[in-house]
Amino acid sequence: MVTGSACRSAELRSFFASRPTPGLHLNLTEGRPVCPPGQVPSLVNPDTGRFLGKLGFRAALSAGQVSRSDILAEAGAQFARFAELFDGRPAGHADGHQHAHSLPGLAASAFAEAAAAAGVHRVRVPAECRLPWLDVGDEDNNKTVETDGEAQSQRRRFLTDVSNDAAIAAKQEFASAGLTWPGAFMGLSSMGAEMRLDRVARQLARQLSPALIKLRSMSDEPAELWCEWMVHPGEPCLPGEPGCGGDPxxxxxxxxxxxxxxxxxASEEFAHFLMRPFDCEAFAAELPSDIAASEAVRLRLSSFHDMPLVTQPL
Structure with missing residues (x-):
């Protein structure tokens, strides 16, 4: 995120010096823009010069108060700052802070145009199949997590909207711009305290299922599937410390x-999960019987940098 206070740190640049170029986490909702606020007036609060916030941006977008040219200007400025920070290299991939890049209409289309213009081809489509809290009969819903009930409900409603928006609108806009993304996505359902092995394994099966079905219809040969898993590891911020872009x-x-x-x-449990074949038979309810009875999927961690430039719109 090039609007963050640490984006120019020597430690960050040193970390990526011998690694594949990272991606840009485009920010249109939190903190201050890269452009002078007067150049992107529809994106900022006129009194503070700061972005409108996660919900404020969405409300302004729905009301038709956000200018496409402002999104293009700010997105272009952030892609340019990224290239400046990484010796002229374009971002390896791109997504959006608080998923603003995948909102229907001009947000998704402007993001797609700006990404393509910056030479970025790989993007995130945060559409997760069968979110567990929408399935009344899902036994996974009986598991408790250490979060406030109302706060958790609000987060789940927001993430459901994110997934629906991406599934309906973002894929069409991104495909039209020639962008590519993994064949599946997960991470909305395993965010924070909801990240546990049974949830991760079950949701992975649910994301792999449509991809396996599609590939089986095309060929009987083994194929490589890509599923992006969104995670947020880190240390808690202390009250009063600046957040993303400088806001509380x-x-x-x-x-x-x-x-x-x-x-x-970093746990041994998760490391062991990655090392063994992922037995689809254990998730027969999620997969066609011929696949569940005969195939196992070998998992490995990789990065967007290794993903082929082939769009897989599921």
Missing amino acids: VDEFACSSERRHEADFL
């Missing part, structure tokens, strides 16, 4: 949930 941090950033994700991803 939100509740998720201040909570222990990011540390929970970091601990899970």
Whole structure:
């Protein structure tokens, strides 16, 4: 995120010096823009010069108050700053802070245009199949998590809207611009305290299922499937510390949930899960019987940098 206070740090640049170019986390909702506020007036609060916030941006967009030219200007400025920070290299991929890049209409189309113009071809489509809290009969809903009930309900409603928006609108806009993305996505359902092995395994099966069905209809030969998993590992911010772009941090950033994700991803349990074949038979309810009875999927962690430039719109 090039609007963040640490984006120019020597430590960050040193970390990526010998690694594939990272992606741009485009920010249109939190903190200050890269452009002078007067150049992108529909994106900012005129009194503060700051972005309108996660919900404020969405409300302004729905009311027709956001200018496409302002999104293009700010997105272009952020892609340009990224290239400046990384010796002229374009971002390896791109997505949007608080998923603003995948909102229907001009947000998704302007993001797609700006990404393509910046030489970025790989993007995130945050559409997750069968979110567990929407399935009344899902036994996974009986598991408890250490979050406030109302806060969790609000987050789930927001993430459901994110997934629906991406599934309906973003794929069409991104495909029209020649962008590509993994064949599946997950991470909305395993965010924060909801990240646990049974949830991760079940949702992975649910994302792989339509991809396996589609590939089986095309060929009987084994194929490589790509599923992006969105995670947020890190340390909780302290009250008063600047958040993304300099605003006061939100509740998720201040909570222990990011540390929970970091601990899970570094755990022996998760490492063992990655090392063994992913037995689709254990999730027969999610997959066609001929696949569940005969195939196992070998998992490996990779990056967007390794993903072929082939769009797989499921």
